[in-house]
Structures are given as C-alpha cells and as structure tokens.
Amino acid sequence: MEPITVSAHRRALLALPAVALLLAACGGPAPAAESKGNTAPDGTEVNLTADQKRVTTAKVDAIAALVPEEIRKRGTLKVVDSLGTVPPLDFYADDNKTIIGVEPDIAFLIGDVLGLKVELNPVSWENIFVGLDSGKYDLGLSNITVTEARKEKYDFATYRLDILGFEAKKGSGWKVTGPKDVAGKTISVSSGTNQEKLLVAWNEENVKAGLKPVDIKYFQNSSDYYLALGSGRIDAHLGPNPVAAFHAAQTGETEIVGTYSGAGAQVLGKIGATTKKDNGLVNALHQALDTVIKNGSYGQVLKRWGLENEAVQSSELNPPGLPKTNQ
Template identity: 70%
Template sequence: MADAVGKLLGVRLTRQQASFDAILPALDSGKYDLGLSNITVTEERKEKYDFATYRLDNIAFEAKKGSGWKVRGPRDVAGRTIGVGSGTNQEKLLVDWSKANVAKGLKPTDIKIYQNTGDYYLALGSGRLDAYFGPNPVAAYHAASTGQTEIIGTFSGAGDAIQGKIAATTRKGNGLIRPVQEALNTVIENGAYGKVLARWGLADEAVPSSELNPPGLPRTAS
C-alpha cells in the first residue's frame, strides 16, 4: 500500500521497519513522514496526528493449531496467558477485559508484552502463551504460511464501541495527509487497492473510500 501511494504522489519512498511502539514517537520527532503499520484511529491520537483510513481494523487471537478453544468475548480469556504487542490497542483492550472479568469474580488474564514478532511466536510455539492477540493480517498470514497455528477469535480493533479503522498516519497539521488520502482513493477507484488486499488475504477488510480523521476508538474504551 505504501508503494502504491508513493508512486501516485511521485515521491521516492524509503521504507523503514520499526516496532509498533516506536512509530508514533518517530512521527513526533520528524524521523518519519508517514506511518503505515496497522495504526488504529483513536480520539486520543487524533489530538496529535492526522489519519487517512485504508482498511477495517480487525484483530485476532492466534493459538497453536488444535488448541481446542475459542475466544468469543472477555470471559474466554479469564485465567489465560495472552501475548500482545507493546503500545497497541490490543493491549488496552485486553487490560479492559481482564479488569471486567476480575470485577465479575473471574481470574485475571496474564498479559505478556512483546516488541518483536519472533519472540511472541517462540513463546506461542513453546506453550508459554495460550494465544497471541494482534492484528488480524499478521495472524492470518502466519497461520496460513506455517500451518502451525489457527485463528480462534476475531474482533473489531475498537472493541464493542465502533468498527475500528486502520489509517495512514502523519503528524498533525503537516499538510501530507490530504494528498495521501487522495492517493488512497485513487488506488481504491482504479482497482489496485483490491488487488493488494486480495494478495494478502484481506479482502474482507476493504473500505469503500479513504476517510480523513473519522470517529475513532473512544477514550472510555482505553
């Protein structure tokens, strides 16, 4: 998606891989101009950043194949050991679920925080985690490519509040987000967008158009 947007904008794209919790600070400092890494629109983030949506925000629980359990809601993670990425909305959502379970007399969730993909997949494979809770695209790709894991539950990244949305992200007011939004709408209209999502098995997360700073995950959910 970054390549498609860069080509339309006529700029030389330099891609840099980073852990999720490093991206927003790098936007703050000016190290990065644009963030494209499963960043969910939230009301709190909108105070500092501008957003152009390009995908629905679906998150998934991934467990070892044949684990024999499903996650349909907060009760299903009570007493479980679950891994999440550092600084993500999945972490916030899981903390909220655990607190709600404890208030109902259920066991808390043992939440393990990870920064690197390899680390949490090692923990999952060795049985130190019951499941990993992260972006659906990552989980779906890993499950399909390895055949060792499976998706045991999917949810909106915004919880029950609204359908979460993933967006290209810039520092607020720097003038870049509107051209990015226009480029995204162009690739949606010309069909290139659909081909990209289909390639990665994400056709069910498609949006009809890119929105500029839409309603995001509310503060009360975080």
C-alpha cells in the same frame, strides 16, 4: 493496533523445528512445525523475494497538485515505517535488505498517484511519531490505529480495517467471542499496544463478574511468543490479525480462534495513513487512497498478501477512533 517489532521473523520461523526437537527430547508438548510454504491465509502464494513486481497505478495530476509545494519540489515522499515488523505488514525480503509487505505496497501506490518517488525509512515504533512531529518524515504507514488521542496531534486517511486476532494451537476447540471466553486462560500480548489495553479491560470486566482472571504474559518478539505457544506455556497470543493469520497459514500448526475490532466494542477500528496535524498533506493522501480503492489496484495489493477481509470501501478523513477511555 500497533505493530510488533522483531528483526527477522523469517529466521524465527526457520528456527522452530530445531526447538521442536529439544522440546520433544524433554517430553514437552509438540511445538510448531516447519513452514509449509509462503502462502497467505487464503492460500495465495506470496512473493517474499526482493523482486516484488509491485502493483502500480497512474499519476492523477489533479490530486498531485494538492501535495504541499515543498514536497512537490523535492519529488520524494518520505514514508516512515516500523523496523522489521512481522509479515505480512512490513518486513524484509529474503535478501534481508528490501522492505516488503502490504504497507510498502500501499505507500508505492500513493506515490504513483501523487507522482512522487517513495522513500521508505524504517525506524523503531516510537520513532515514527518523533519523526512525524519533527517534520523529518511526511507520512507514517505502519499499521497505525486511529485513536481519539492521536487525532489531537495527527491527521489520518484510513485504508484498512483494524482487526485483532487470537492465535492458538490448531484443534484447541476454543473460540473467543468476548471477555468471558478468555477467563482463566494464559494469553500473551506485546506491551504498549492497543491489544494489551483490550485484554486488560476484558480481564477487569471478568474479575468484576467473579470469573477467573486472565494470566497475561508479555512478549515483544514474535519468536518468543511463538515458542511459548508451541510449548503450551500460553493458550493464545493476541496481536494484529494479519500477522496471526499469515503465521497460521505458513506453519499449519496454529489457527485464529477469534477476531475483534482493534478499537473495542463501540468503534470499528481503522488503520490510517498518518501525518502531522495540519501539515497540508492529508487531503492528497485521502484522495490518492480513494483513487486506488476505486481503480482496483488497492484490492490487488490486499489480495497478494491475503488481506481482502480487511479492505475498506473508501478512505475516511479522521474518523471516530479508539476512545480515550480505552487507551
């Protein structure tokens, strides 16, 4: 599962009511309503200000000693994330400058355990991997799914489940549990993502079974697919479940009608802290993540963003990922 790149998701949400008036004047379906408050899917009030009051934890000297000497001497952990992803993963606070979300919070917990100052470097999605390959950045934390193809170039220490969500207008009465449920529907995805691969595979399976094909629409920006969803041009959008669930909780006009593993039916999808293969950092990351999972600070971070259902019980090193046949 990859993040969906947008520059200002909060501004898109605020723009929806104005679009609603235009659509109503044209006799179209009712679009999404105004945000009902900064709440996570479980009802938790979410802090979207620059003053994050992040969860912190203590340094563990034995784990900090595992960090490669070059990084230890530098004293900073260069973390790369994708620029402006939609809440609650990695996005801008209401000052449009401070990077906040569950991914930065996890990065700061890792930095605490390792005794390193975290330096966040927001870039476009593809430049995450360019930067890791060149050694410009130490660590990628940007909702990166573990895949077998990526494991050939990168090491992973997992920290969250990879769950995809189908977001539809509330009250549709439609549920998605497998391929047959999307037959004949109009569903949007972002191109180049694992969710696109899943939807394409489901569509191929349905067509072979003689069912109606899926009308797949492509949107890269959240504002575009939310407008399409509100106007009824699509039946659902398939994307990262944290994003979909957060948006549904904020607007009150949509709901999650189905979830699925981002790695497909055969593998439980995992999100991993990502490093260049064999650069010596992944063991320290793995132990740091295990530490924050066990001491409860990890759980506090997931709770503040309403993502408790994506928690893992321990961090894994390079676990089975999305098979190459599904990529």
